[in-house]
């Protein structure tokens with residue numbers, strides 16, 4: 542797959558990754574971190590697994606970033622969402638995940654529904670040891686499509702997520718459903 546995960550406004554490794562006054566970790570550094578954690582078999586195995594739902598453990602990410610180890614039972618997924626102005630990286634540590642993403646930057650505010658152009662969809666299948674970094678306003682959904690196998694992944698975001706926008710999708714129509722704040726998921 543040749544889809545570029547990086548939008549022109551946020552090149553990989555850009556020193557502008559954080560706020561202008563205090564540059565934080567770059568996409569490349571976050572990707573290095575999640576790769577390192579995903580290779581730590583003992584840490585990955587320490588994640589409690591629940592066959593009924595996702596599980597997670599918070600990690601100390603580099604440079605003040607927010608990081609998580611997440612367990613995905615078969616058939617679970619996130620739904621479409623973005624990460625606001627945070628950039629990030631994630632990597633599969635066990636099992637296989639699928640990422641559906643949009644190769645366009647959406648207007649950030651002022652819309653409730655948006656018609657996506659044809660050809661903006663990207664799909665990745667991420668087996669253990671495979672991952673990606675992403676820039677600000679990246680829109681995606683992550684799923685464990687396996688009918689039988691649990692998956693585990695490692696995620697890091699910088700700055701720590703101030704919000705996530707949740708979307709529903711019907712065909713090419715994307716609809717903003719909800720804006721979640723940290724209090725909603727911690």
Ligand SMILES: [Fe+2]
Pocket residue numbers: 622623624681
């Ligand atoms: Fe995400």
